[in-house]
Amino acid sequence: MIEIDAKLLRNQSAVFLCGETVEVFITISNHSLPEHKISQSNVDAMEHLAWASVQINGYCKTQQVKNIQNIQQTLPKTSLNIHENSILSTEPKILFCDLRLANGESRTYYYREQIPPNSPPTFKGIDIKYYYKVTVATQRVGSRVQLLQVPIRVLPLLQIEDKIELPAPCDELTNEELSPTNPFLENDRKVVSKVEIALENLQMITARRRPNFYVITNRRGRVGRFCLFKPSYKLGEDIVGTLDFSCRIVKSVQLSVTLQCEEIMLTKASKSPVTDKDAKAPIGKITNFTKHHEICIGLLQTQMILPIPLHVTPSFTTDLVEVRWRLHFQFVTTTNEELMTFDGPVDSNWGAPKEIEIETMIWNLPINLHSTNPTQIFQPQIIN
CATH class of the missing domain: 2.60.40.640 (Immunoglobulin-like)
Structure with a gap:
């Protein structure tokens, strides 16, 4: 028996902003037979998997079916893009091909993918619903494709304009910045992502x-x-x-x-x-x-x-x-x-009208x- 475990690297939260990177650890284990029933031949307890891939899928449920069909035409045609309500599908990444696992053996793979910045957020409304899942697909030799879907929540990103980094004025330059630079050394200046800038502007x-x-x-x-x-x-x-x-x-x-x-x-x-x-x-x-x-x-x-x-x-x-x-x-x-x-005496009580x-x-x-x-x-x- 093959068991697939998917665990988000951000284990305290399955919530991401548009434009953030989703990181997942995927573990594939073979639990075919108990240890006391393993035969002398390792081939009897071997499991053979043909391939496995991972991608992020976005779905939309609404009564306006025509609009969804128009959006669906722009999606990449992949083997996992089979849902009729799909509005977003990242390119699938292959984890392995032709994997053989003995009984009790397991393999762990690392997957990372960026959520498109212009994606609609997760929303559960009355007339429309948006939701996202990380889809893990694998196929055993001679069997059908099996899917494991990990639900994630996506929040909208605050729209910002690209900022150009301007040089500092001469009076603010330090001695270290005025010293000659070595072109063979790496630049220690930290690259700030759009997500970090958006969080700062949001704050x-x-x-x-x-x-x-x-x-x-x-x-x-x-x-x-x-x-x-x-x-x-x-x-x-x-x-x-x-x-x-x-x-x-x-x-x-x-x-x-x-x-x-x-x-x-x-x-x-x-x-x-x-x-x-x-x-x-x-x-x-x-x-x-x-x-x-x-x-x-x-x-x-x-x-x-x-x-x-x-x-x-x-x-x-x-x-x-x-x-x-x-x-x-x-x-x-x-x-x-x-x-x-009330204008009456202080020690008297006021009665509200019926x-x-x-x-x-x-x-x-x-x-x-x-x-x-x-x-x-x-x-x-x-x-x-």
């Missing part, structure tokens, strides 16, 4: 605090003022904001804030959102995540904290779908005079959600 963008104030009003007047401390966030961060009701004209009874993901399907021809003929607004499927709910009938100020889950997909756009993130506010307001500030007239106000605030460092997401993968 700068999400760490920048720029408070934005929004005055919330309805047809009766001002409801309050909302402050969002920064517009861009990473996976795993907390969205923190404050609500000020001291400037209100309309009284709020309660409020709720929900972190929502909006999935908008796009048309292939114009790459524009599918719109409703009557409302002429993008038709998107909404998925709710974390929620903050609070009774604010007697509050002048309050705050909300919404944690961003690590398992969600940041904002991205492809030819088929556009994924956006927003904060969905719901204010329950009233104009009942009995809910005004019935009040209310109105529900809805407000959506778009936010920017980016990826995070993949090593900070714990998602181990060991496939046998």
Whole structure:
């Protein structure tokens, strides 16, 4: 019996950014017979494998079959590109040819491949799904091809422009840099990859605090003022904001804030959102995540904290779908005079009215959600 073990070199996380390199250790072992049943001839316990190859495959499941077929025409025609939903397929790398393993013998191979930078991220939506797998294929002589697929998660990479390294000014040059250089020695200057530059820019963008104030009003007047401390966030961060009701004209009874993901399907021809003929607004499927709910009938100020889950997909756009993130506010307001500030004695109790007239106000605030460092997401993968 042949056993194939695949273990990612990044054993604490099976999450990668677009453009990163996936590294896998593949071990092939022969467990044909127990040791006490091995015959004197080694040929009886030998396993003969014709070949084995590895590649990364990307898949897409959606109702728009025609668009997938058009994308599929640009894929390389390989022996492992047999799935009808394939949208990405790297060139297969051959691990071995004509391998013979005795009982108890094993061989370990090392595989590395870069994920294409422009690949769509892993996304499990309502109308469309993107997912990736590292496919190990092998064939025993006289048998059919067997596949082992290791699922991985791919996050979108922050789009950056290529930066040209400029020479340092003369006043900043050190004595070491001014000394004559030896052309026969290797240059010790570290080469920075695009992934490292993107992570640095991501850290700068999400760490920048720029408070934005929004005055919330309805047809009766001002409801309050909302402050969002920064517009861009990473996976795993907390969205923190404050609500000020001291400037209100309309009284709020309660409020709720929900972190929502909006999935908008796009048309292939114009790459524009599918719109409703009557409302002429993008038709998107909404998925709710974390929620903050609070009774604010007697509050002048309050705050909300919404944690961003690590398992969600940041904002991205492809030819088929556009994924956006927003904060969905719901204010329950009233104009009942009995809910005004109590002017009675301090030692007396205030009784709320049994019935009040209310109105529900809805407000959506778009936010920017980016990826995070993949090593900070714990998602181990060991496939046998």
